[in-house]
Amino acid sequence: MFTLLMAFFLLGFGLYIDLKDDLPQLPDSLEKINLSLPTEIYSSQGNVIKVLGQRHPVTLSEISPRFTEAMIATEDSRFYSHSGVDHIGLTRAILRNIRNMRISQGGSTITQQLSKNLFFSFERRWVRKIKELMVALQIEATFSKEEILEAYCNQVYFGSGAYGVEDASLVYFGKRAKDLTLLQAAMLAGLPNSPNSANPFNNFERAMKRTRTVLNRMVSSNFIGSLQMEEALETDLELVPHRIQSNPNQYFIQHVIFNLEKEYGKEFVHFGGLKIFTTIDTSLQKFAQQAVNTHMKSLDKRMGSREDEETLQAAVVALENKTGAVRVLLGGRDYSKSQFNRAVSNNRMAGSSFKPIVYLTAMENLGISPATVVKDEPVILEISPGETWEPKNFNDKYFGNLILKQALMKSLNVVSAKLVSDLTPERVIKTARQMGITSPLGENLSLALGATGVSPLEMAGAYSVIANLGILNEPYLIDRIEDFRGNTLYEHFYFGVQRFSQKSIYPLLDMMRGVVDEGTGRVVRRMGFQHPAGGKTGTTNDYKDAWFDGFTKDLSASVWVGYDSNISMVDRNGRGLTGGGASAPIWAYFMKKALSGKSLVNFPVPEGIRFVEVDSETGYIANISTEKTMEVAVKNDVVLTLPPSTDSIQGYFPSDEPDPEMTPSPNTIEENVLPEL
Amino acid sequence: MKKAGILGNLNGVVFIVVLLVIFSLEIFGKVIEQGVGHYLKWENHTRPQLGRVWERDREKIVAQKKIESILSNLNTQEQSAESIQSFKELFEKLKPSDPQMVSRKKFLQLYFDFPEQLSYKMVSPYELLEIDSNRDWQRVLLTQLGEWVTISFINNQNFPIREVFLSAEGMGENPLNRDIFKGTLEEAGFSQSSILSIADFMRVMKTLDPDAQSDLFPNPHWFFSKNYHVTRVGVKEIENSDEYPPPVRMGVEYQSDFYTEVLILPVPMDISDNLLSQVEIPVYEEPTEGVPPFGDYQGDLN
Numbered sequence: 001m002f003t004l005l006m007a008f009f010l011l012g013f014g015l016y017i018d019l020k021d022d023l024p025q026l027p028d029s030l031e032k033i034n035l036s037l038p039t040e041i042y043s044s045q046g047n048v049i050k051v052l053g054q055r056h057p058v059t060l061s062e063i064s065p066r067f068t069e070a071m072i073a074t075e076d077s078r079f080y081s082h083s084g085v086d087h088i089g090l091t092r093a094i095l096r097n098i099r100n101m102r103i104s105q106g107g108s109t110i111t112q113q114l115s116k117n118l119f120f121s122f123e124r125r126w127v128r129k130i131k132e133l134m135v136a137l138q139i140e141a142t143f144s145k146e147e148i149l150e151a152y153c154n155q156v157y158f159g160s161g162a163y164g165v166e167d168a169s170l171v172y173f174g175k176r177a178k179d180l181t182l183l184q185a186a187m188l189a190g191l192p193n194s195p196n197s198a199n200p201f202n203n204f205e206r207a208m209k210r211t212r213t214v215l216n217r218m219v220s221s222n223f224i225g226s227l228q229m230e231e232a233l234e235t236d237l238e239l240v241p242h243r244i245q246s247n248p249n250q251y252f253i254q255h256v257i258f259n260l261e262k263e264y265g266k267e268f269v270h271f272g273g274l275k276i277f278t279t280i281d282t283s284l285q286k287f288a289q290q291a292v293n294t295h296m297k298s299l300d301k302r303m304g305s306r307e308d309e310e311t312l313q314a315a316v317v318a319l320e321n322k323t324g325a326v327r328v329l330l331g332g333r334d335y336s337k338s339q340f341n342r343a344v345s346n347n348r349m350a351g352s353s354f355k356p357i358v359y360l361t362a363m364e365n366l367g368i369s370p371a372t373v374v375k376d377e378p379v380i381l382e383i384s385p386g387e388t389w390e391p392k393n394f395n396d397k398y399f400g401n402l403i404l405k406q407a408l409m410k411s412l413n414v415v416s417a418k419l420v421s422d423l424t425p426e427r428v429i430k431t432a433r434q435m436g437i438t439s440p441l442g443e444n445l446s447l448a449l450g451a452t453g454v455s456p457l458e459m460a461g462a463y464s465v466i467a468n469l470g471i472l473n474e475p476y477l478i479d480r481i482e483d484f485r486g487n488t489l490y491e492h493f494y495f496g497v498q499r500f501s502q503k504s505i506y507p508l509l510d511m512m513r514g515v516v517d518e519g520t521g522r523v524v525r526r527m528g529f530q531h532p533a534g535g536k537t538g539t540t541n542d543y544k545d546a547w548f549d550g551f552t553k554d555l556s557a558s559v560w561v562g563y564d565s566n567i568s569m570v571d572r573n574g575r576g577l578t579g580g581g582a583s584a585p586i587w588a589y590f591m592k593k594a595l596s597g598k599s600l601v602n603f604p605v606p607e608g609i610r611f612v613e614v615d616s617e618t619g620y621i622a623n624i625s626t627e628k629t630m631e632v633a634v635k636n637d638v639v640l641t642l643p644p645s646t647d648s649i650q651g652y653f654p655s656d657e658p659d660p661e662m663t664p665s666p667n668t669i670e671e672n673v674l675p676e677l
Numbered sequence: 678m679k680k681a682g683i684l685g686n687l688n689g690v691v692f693i694v695v696l697l698v699i700f701s702l703e704i705f706g707k708v709i710e711q712g713v714g715h716y717l718k719w720e721n722h723t724r725p726q727l728g729r730v731w732e733r734d735r736e737k738i739v740a741q742k743k744i745e746s747i748l749s750n751l752n753t754q755e756q757s758a759e760s761i762q763s764f765k766e767l768f769e770k771l772k773p774s775d776p777q778m779v780s781r782k783k784f785l786q787l788y789f790d791f792p793e794q795l796s797y798k799m800v801s802p803y804e805l806l807e808i809d810s811n812r813d814w815q816r817v818l819l820t821q822l823g824e825w826v827t828i829s830f831i832n833n834q835n836f837p838i839r840e841v842f843l844s845a846e847g848m849g850e851n852p853l854n855r856d857i858f859k860g861t862l863e864e865a866g867f868s869q870s871s872i873l874s875i876a877d878f879m880r881v882m883k884t885l886d887p888d889a890q891s892d893l894f895p896n897p898h899w900f901f902s903k904n905y906h907v908t909r910v911g912v913k914e915i916e917n918s919d920e921y922p923p924p925v926r927m928g929v930e931y932q933s934d935f936y937t938e939v940l941i942l943p944v945p946m947d948i949s950d951n952l953l954s955q956v957e958i959p960v961y962e963e964p965t966e967g968v969p970p971f972g973d974y975q976g977d978l979n
Contacts, residue, residue, distance in 0.1 A: 016713075020724070021724075021725070022727070023717070023724050023727075024724060024725065024726065024727035024728040024730075024731065025721055025722065025724040025725060025726050025727070025731070026718075026721055027730060027731075033730050033733075036733065036737065082707065082710075083707035083710035083711050083714065084710050084714060085710055087704075117729070118728060118729060118730045119727065119728030119729060119730060120728060120729075134713065134717060135717075137710050137711075137713045137714035137717065138713075138714050138717035138718050138721065139714075140710065140711075140714050141711060141714030141715045141717070141718045142714075142718050142721075264743060265739070265740075265743060266736075267736040267737075267739040267740040267743065268739075268740050268743045268744070270736070270740075271733070271736045271737045271739070271740040272740040272741070272743070272744055273740075323836070479835075483744050483748070487748055488751070489744060489747045489748065489751070490747075491835055492835060493776075493818055493829075493831065493835050494829075494831075494835060494836055494837055495820060495827075495829075496837075497822060
């Protein structure tokens with residue numbers, strides 16, 4: 001027996017010798033564990049929209065006694081009588097674990113849990129349990145029971161991102177920990193054991209069941225009577241709405257944090273105690289969320305999607321043209337359900353929304369203008385010797401001769417493909433780069449139809465170059481970063497670069513106004529959006545992506561709708577969702593709200609631009625007998641002619657016969673465009 | 678045998694008693710836990726700082742170090758900008774990857790300290806008055822993109838109130854070629870034969886019309902304001918220049934209370950031939966007739 005006892009002590013001593021180098025040092029004070037300066041993220045209006053690493057440490061006197069009682073009754077009913085180990089609880093746990101041949105029950109006291117939370121991993125291993133126990137014994141020998149309980153209450157995890165009882169009270173009930181009711185205290189006390197499965201935001205029934213268990217334990221520990229328990233269960237829990245669900249700024253915040261971590265490291269962001277002033281306009285962000293919620297619900301109905309099926313997703317980005325400040329960045333319908341940020345992801349094809357880049361390149365390099373006649377007909381283009389490509393228009397409809405402006409307004413694939421074929425994809429890519437597109441772009445003819453992955457953020461940036469008449473302001477999300485003393489660590493400087501001359505861009509801008517006023521984006525006008533605006537729809541093959549990108553004088557916005565799994569968006573009637581039907585309404589709804597009460601601001605017309613009414617089929621200057629007319633904006637040096645039969649101004653313009661093919665007569669440009677600085 | 682049996686039983690009893698005592702002490706006094714706890718507390722300081730709490734501490738330290746490093750870099754940049762002595766130095770520091778920022782005060786100091794009106798060719802002083810009129814001009818940001826240098830006058834929101842674009846190439850001809858050399862004209866590479874006393878140079882100046890005079894020679898106020906005493910002037914052509922005709926530089930030597938310096942200036946192309954022709958044949962004789970007042974040119978002295 002003596003030998004057995006000695007063996008027991010020797011085993012204990014041996015274990016200590018073996019583990020002593022791995023045992024952590026305890027800090028001087030348990031209060032120290034809660035000292036961390038939070039990093040605050042601000043909106044452009046100066047409001048805090050997110051706090052990182054926030055702790056709300058409180059003293060025991062600032063915690064409802066009901067909560068501490070509930071916690072003790074649930075987690076460690078003999079807390080005040082043990083010295084770190086609860087013999088009865090431990091014996092029970094050991095027997096059960098031996099029976100199960102695995103660690104299925106902890107039998108941990110509050111002190112052991114504190115020890116684990118402060119120092120150890122959450123892995124269930126015997127060695128870790130022994131170390132945890134030894135540190136718990138030291139904690140008991142070093143600190144008072146009140147200090148231990150206070151530290152535990154302040155750092156334990158309650159689910160939904162809440163660490164500490166004060167934070168949990170705010171998250172779940174919107175009140176201070178000292179004001180918790182018995183029912184609320186019991187619910188919170190049940191959470192540390194199962195912060196996800198008993199979370200009232202995730203499963204209210206299970207959370208209430210757990211709460212009832214906690215109340216029962218309080219009764220059996222004589223903290224409350226049965227009557228009090230019944231009364232408590234009759235009261236209203238007063239749960240507040242889930243914070244993440246009601247926060248439409250999460251995608252923006254996530255992207256800000258991601259960028260900062262990449263640039264400066266995680267520690268800087270989470271432990272720097274920073275003030276990060278961002279560009280987000282929370283009012284506009286809310287409008288974007290509303291626009292998405294409203295229209296996506298109607299699309300869901302149209303698609304007839306069931307709950308178990310994949311839901312349609314959407315992304316919205318809006319930029320302030322003058323500065324490049326990202327005012328809205330919505331990466332999906334609901335951050336709490338999907339954290340994938342579609343607003344910055346470049347894995348979706350741009351479709352026809354890429355065509356303005358093709359048209360701009362063509363007008364810059366092929367000497368054509370919005371009044372140039374092009375032929376829209378089936379065509380076979382040679383990709384390489386022996387390999388051909390036959391681009392097709394939407395619905396396989398072809399319009400014959402028409403002017404370039406109308407080709408963009410109708411979003412004709414054949415015309416765009418011919419242009420890229422004449423230009424070479426490399427030239428188009430060069431223009432895209434000048435417009436701020438950074439995603440990899442494939443050097444092939446299908447670039448004409450936007451068969452290349454881009455992000456809504458990039459598209460909004462590129463379109464803002466058009467709205468800005470050629471000036472690229474790099475999109476940015478962070479205005480300024482300060483440390484906790486107010487020292488500026490980073491500040492953004494506006495640096496607009498004139499990438500294209502104003503008079504090169506304006507004809508394209510005017511063509512894109514045509515898209516909104518009378519082209520594939522006219523749904524925007526039908527929805528009552530009155531502000532002068534330009535834009536372009538985009539629908540990719542088999543209706544996998546629907547885009548609408550557009551701009552007003554001050555704001556550029558990009559909207560994408562699609563499935564994450566890249567399946568076709570075809571409704572119950574077999575009709576596909578297009579950029580005009582799926583995305584443009586979101587854009588219009590958002591823009592209407594964003595510009596509500598603001599006066600209509602037109603785009604300034606640069607010097608060297610003139611407006612001419614032309615025949616939309618022949619490109620000749622319109623006269624009384626012209627049936628189909630269209631106003632185009634062209635550079636002053638673009639030569640336009642009257643129809644051959646008209647002799648009233650003969651000799652004023654060159655009277656070359658218009659070439660119905662791609663050759664841009666009667667409109668020619670001999671100008672080499674240089675950046676205007 | 679019996680004694681041994683009794684002793685054996687006694688040992689067993691003592692052992693059980695000891696065991697019972699230990700067990701009671703443990704049950705009622707938690708001696709083992711407290712003993713282990715206090716021992717661990719006693720040797721706490723010898724153990725390593727491991728675990729989440731200490732990791733968090735380390736992360737806080739890493740974050741603070743990063744902040745200090747950023748602040749230190751910013752301070753260095755600020756001090757470096759404040760120590761800039763001339764526009765030449767400012768523009769020399771400017772690289773496409775390294776924009777330069779100076780305060781409004783520093784910019785104005787450099788602007789008005791830049792001898793002669795050439796700084797006015799970058800931005801007119803009247804334009805500066807206009808920029809300053811709204812009282813929100815805070816700083817000046819200089820950036821270079823390819824051939825172009827942008828001078829942005831920015832407000833407290835870092836938004837440019839006004840932007841001035843300069844060709845980096847064009848700037849090389851004028852303001853950037855202005856320099857201050859510590860030493861004499863000879864040490865600055867001017868040959869003895871092309872150096873004139875200030876009095877002789879003034880005679881040459883008087884052969885120029887007032888516009889050419891102000892284009893050529895710095896505003897005298899600059900010398901007076903700094904208590905510099907101009908002594909001599911030299912002229913030279915830049916050797917090994919790719920340009921034709923080679924650019925001409927003028928050196929104005931002056932003395933302060935402590936040292937001799939030469940202000941080296943580019944000579945405008947349209948004046949250089951005239952100037953060179955007069956300087957190459959220096960006039961050493963004392964003037965025999967009265968010299969008309971400066972700027973009041975009344976005819977060719979030669």
